[in-house]
Amino acid sequence: MKSVWRAIGTPVLASLIAIIIGGIIAAAIGYNPLQVYGSLISGAFGGAIPLGNTLAGSVPLILAGLGIAVAFRAGLFNIGAEGQYWIATVAAVWIGYHFKGMPGFLHLIFMLVVAMVVGGLWGGIIPGLLKAYRGAHEVITTMMLSYIGILFAQYCIEPGGPMLEKGYQPQSPAVAQNAWLGSIIPNSQLTWGFAIAIVAAVVVWWILFHTTFGFQLRAVGSNQFAARYAGMNVPLYTVLALGFSGVLAGLAGAVQMLSQDHRLTQSFSSGYGYTAIVVALLARNNPFGVILAGIFFSALSTGSQNMQLVSGIPQSLTDVLTGLIIFFVAAERLIPMALTWYRRRKSGRLQVSLPEGGRTDG
């Protein structure tokens, strides 16, 4: 129990501090913090439909967040999840409307697998090989490839693009309807994609902590010298880890597409691949933490509309909250430091009653 608290203590504390500061900001600009947060919470969790929408919004964050967490565990920084998400979806959508007439379940699996392979190639194998054998830093390569992926997807559905559905606003044809992911809560956006995300988290956890693959991935991530010494193939695991990371980002794209729009549209992502970095960070790369952090960030986003409607405060307060959380999680050492300072101050106060004899000047 103690270790659980130690693991989640800092992220929870960071979020709480951010929420408190956010409340102070709200109060300072003339809003009632309790009302602001009350409306945020009721907008995110108040009732089956808001709850369903919050959970639905968490799906791409959880899946892409798992991917980023896997890369972090291997000591790698995959910041191109957004592009992997897009490019994998392009592939899945193409499969989805080209192979009509397949049994729905098989078609679904086909799309998910293709998306994972493409995401893995885009996010992992290419940057991984470049990193492992040419020393190109993965932050640069994943980011650059990410732009290529995003822009390529946009191009596909632009006027004149290869996947444009004629006569409509920029979008592709829909994928076969029998392969769509069905909804869990009627009238909400929540589909069986959420179950896929939960299963993925369990699988990632199991792979990381219970397989030789995960063992080597983590060993390479936390000390590549010792990994090399132990006979592990460090370059190979760099490639595999980034590949695994891309697979999950690709899965995020396909699941999101099959749950919501069922086609490629220009507004297909609202920066999930980037928010997922924060999700992984807040979760401290723990797969189960990723589920909680994904839901948390999704709640901020779904709740913010209601918050604006009810309390009148601009939605962008949630961006402030997100920023504060990132700050406090990234500066996690601030919290132990503050605790030490507080303790020292307390013990300093006790010392007042003791003789002051020793404070000689050097």
Place this chain on the structure above:
Amino acid sequence: MTHFLEVIDLKKHFPGVKANDGVNLTVKSGEVHAILGENGAGKSTLMNMIYGLYQPTSGQILLEGKQVEFSSPRDAIRSGIGMVHQHFMLIPALSVAENIVLGDEPGGIQYNRKEAVRRVQQISDQYKLQVDPTRRVADLSVGLQQRVEILKVLYRRAKLLILDEPTALLTPQETRELFEIVGHLKAEGIPIVFISHKLDEVREIADVVTVMRAGKTVETLPIGDATPQDLANLMVGRDVVLRVQKNPIQLGNKLLELRGIHVRDASRHERIRDLSLTVSEGEILGLAGIDGNGQSELVEAVAGLLPTTAGSIHLAGQDITRVRPFDRTELGIAYVPQDRQRDGLVLDFDLVENIILRDFHKSPYSKSGAINYRAARAYAERLIREFDVRPADADRKAGELSGGNQQKVILAREVSRDPRLLIAVQPTRGLDVGAIEGIHRQLLRLRDNGKGILLVSLELDEILSLSDRIAVIHDGRIVDIVDGDSATREQLGLLMTGVKSTAETRGERV
């Protein structure tokens, strides 16, 4: 002589641990006072309290007769306490003078570089430290960097100097130079607290020794009255065997053969030139040499971590020159690396994971890709017990263990794999008497079981007491191989400078 520092019944309790539990210490002006104790005996806790890093649970610290309460090192420094830590806190890119005056620069708003250099030079001359204030710290050897740390303390007008395991990273020559400096400081009347677990050093340098064990000061005695055996027994709390007993050698077949190998280091410099060497079953071959003469490259080449550019490596007759490190491990090469925290352990992993670090892919620790943590844990717990790793808790992260216990974990892992050849680099560096004894016993047990051991050490005493044959390396070549029983320190010292092959000796190297 007056009492400069007095510690009376000092206690420091952490939750669950009594790190210091009744420490008494008196340091007089102008004496070198050694604190001797095993790792975990509470030496560092004591020093951290004197230096203001920790606040005592109870007890008193008196400085020149007056009670002091330090709430931070800044208070301690202001009161004239200076401490040189085992790991230096210098900025490599800055000059010596800049490092020393940092935080206390001469001049007002504008930094007065000339004045800084002048003051540092003056202190260096006064205490015969022979440090050039204008050199960049990055260019200095470890020994010189340590003197910069000492200068830093003296610049802040320390009246008491605490040296925490100062010789841990030094070569024998540098150690001798440090002792001369300690002598000069003593002559200037500065009392020195010298923390160590090395008996020889303490006997050489100290006037008085206080022995600590399990958080308590056991005894304080003038150095003249103490034999090494007494001190060792006091430290460990039982009778210790200082000189290991070796059984007669039972030489087997040739095990490791290096035939004219050349090795380049990571920056493409040729560090091993045309080196040939043989280790047989049942022998300990000691490799002696001044640090940086190719020992690490030789060892990494045998382990497969650095490629050879020419020559060949054979294990039990099989050419392994092109065999991957992973497969060399499988062929029976075990390796205790020099840098245990960098290479030997994953500090974020717990002891279970560290103990199976090389065997995670094998039954029973894993089966078709899934790790069996139950089997791994049982194995780890057995090794922890057998090798007396403390604390005996398999869930601990390796990074939470003391250096000595980290080394025990590595040794346990490597030795228990039942290797044919064990490469041990500095296996007892930084360890205390009790732990060294245990590790030496393990090495000899392996030898007696017909394994081959390549022992690389900078400690001549270790080489001399364990080796059956001693190869001396200098500048990437084997200068000579001598018989372990008849070799002398002087003979080895001379060979280490390369005297047999070339007349010139190389300068100090890092």
